[in-house]
Amino acid sequence: MSSTQEALGTVRQVGPTRAWPRLRLAPWMVSWLQVGPLALILFVLFALPTTLFLVVSFFDYDRTGIYPAFMLDNYADLVNSPATIRVYLSSMKFAVIVWAITLFVGFNVAYFLVFHVRSNTVRMVFFLLCAIPFWTSGIIRTIAWIPFLGRNGAFNQALMGAGITDAPLQFLLFSDFSVIVAYVHLFTLLMIGPIANSLAKIDPALIEAARDAGGSRWQVMVNVVIPLSKTGIVLGSVLVFTQVMGDYFVVKAMSGGQSASIVSALSTEIQAMQYPPAAANAMVLVLFTAIMVAGMMRIVDVRKELVK
C-alpha cells in the first residue's frame, strides 16, 4: 500500500461516490491554503506598517505636520547625538547581563525538569509553577519588586532581622540592579520553554551511551546535551535579547529615572508627534535587532530544526 503518498493530500475515493466532483489539490496548494491566512495577516499588519515607517523616516517635519521628502537628516541627527550611543550601550549592557543570567537559570531549570523529575505529573505541576506568574500583568510583576526591594522592603527587613546588615541596603531599588532583577523575573520563562522543548526531544539512550562510553557528567553535558539543545538555546536567547532591547516599561519604572531605554526615548518623540525622527530611530533599532538576531540564527538553522 502506498499509504504515505496518499496521506500527503490526495486521497483515493473509497466510500460511496460524492454528489459533487472531487477537487484534487496539489500538496503545495493545500499548504498555501493552510498558511495563507498567516501570511496575509503578517504581511498586512507587520510588513506593510514596517515599510511605512521606513518611508516616513526620510520625511521632513516641523511643528505642524510631516512632509514627504527624501532626506537623511533624521538619521544624521540620530547618529550624531551622544544620547543615542549612550542609550544603545546601556541597553546592550542590560541585554547581555540579563541574557547570561536567564540562560544559566533557564537551562538548568529546564534540565532539572526534563531529566531529573521522574513523575510526569510532578513535572507538569513544576512547569505550571514556572508559568503561573506569567499570567499576572507584567507591569504589576515589575512594580511588585518595589515593596520587596525598597528601603523598608521585605528583603531589607529580612536581612536586618537576620543580623546580616545593620542598615537597609540602598542599591537594591531604583538602580541597574533592580532593572536586571525585574528583567530576569519577567523573561526567564522565555528561556525555560524553548530549552525544555529541545531537551525533551533528546533520546535518553544517547546520554546513557555517552556515560557508558566513559564520558564524565561534564563531558556529556558539553558534547551531547548542549549541542542537541542548541535550537532551544538560540530561540530562548533571541526572545530574551529582543525583549530587553524592545523594553519600554521596566527601565522607566525600576531605574528611578537614572537610565533610559531605546524605546522609551522613542516614545517621547512619538508623543511629541515627531514622527519622522521617531521612524528613523525605529529603523535603526530594527536594523540593529535584525543583525543581532540574524547572527544568533546563523549558529543553528532554527527553521530546519523546528520543522523537521
Added chain:
Amino acid sequence: MLAGPSRTIGGTDRRPWTFYALGALFFGYMVFLYGPMAAIYVLSFQGENGGVTFPMTGFSLVWFADIVKPGQMANVPDSFGRSMALAAIVSVITTVVAVAAGLAFRRPFPGSGAVFYLAVASLVMPSLLVGFGIGLGFRLFDWKASLFTSGLGAQLTWTLPFGVLAMFAVVNRFNRSWEEAATDLGASPWQRLRHVTLPILMPGIIGVAMGAFTLSYDEYARTTLTIGQKNTLPLEIYALISSATSPMLFAIGTVTTGLSFLIIGVTVTLILRMQRRRAAATLKVG
C-alpha cells in the same frame, strides 16, 4: 506537556549530586519568582491608611472594594471586560490560523522560508514599533484606531508567531502513521482532520489557545499606540501607576493571580481527563 515515557537518566534510586544542586537551583528560582508576588499578595490587604510599601498598617479589604468602586479615575471593571473580550478574540483567531499554518509547515512548499522568517521578524520586532507602524498607517488613511481593529491587529503580530512556533513543537510529536491509518481505512481528508489529526493534537491546541490568551491579556507596548480611546486593563494599570500608586494595584494583581489559578485548574483538569479517556480507549483497542 512533556508527556511520554520517563526520561530520567539511570533510573536507579540513588540520586546523583547534580540532582540536589539543580533541585536547589529550582527551589531558589521558585523563591525568586514568588517572593515579590507574595509581597504584593500580602500588601493588597493593606490597612485603609496604608501605602504601597511595608509596614502593614492593618488588615482590610478596601483595596479590593476600590477595584469595583465607580467614579475612580480608572474604570478597572470595564477595562478588564475589554481585555477579556479582546483576548478571547485574539485567542480564537490565533488558534485557528496557527494550527492551520502548523499543519502546512509539515511538508515543504514554495515560499515556506519567506513565511517562516516573516513570522520570526514579527516576533522579534520591538513591540512598540509594531504599534507605531500600524498607528501611523491608520493615521495616514484617516481611519479611527480602535480596540477591535488596530488594537486587535497589533496583538496578532505578537500572538501569531508565538502560536506558530508552539504548533511546530506540537506537530513534531505527532505520529503521521495515525493519519495514514485513517486514510487506509477510507477517511476523506476532512474526516481525517476532524476525527484523527485534531483530536490527537488537541492538548497542544488548547495550550496554544491559552498562550495566545495570556499574551494578549498582558500585552501593553503594542496596544498602547493602536488602541484609540478606550483602554485595556494593562493600559489602565499603567495609567494608574503614572498618576497615583495605591495598594489597589496589588489587589488587582492578587485577583488576577486567583483567576489564573482558576483557569489553569480548569484547563489542566480538561487535559488530564482527555488523556485519561484516550488512555482508556487505547487500552480497549490494544
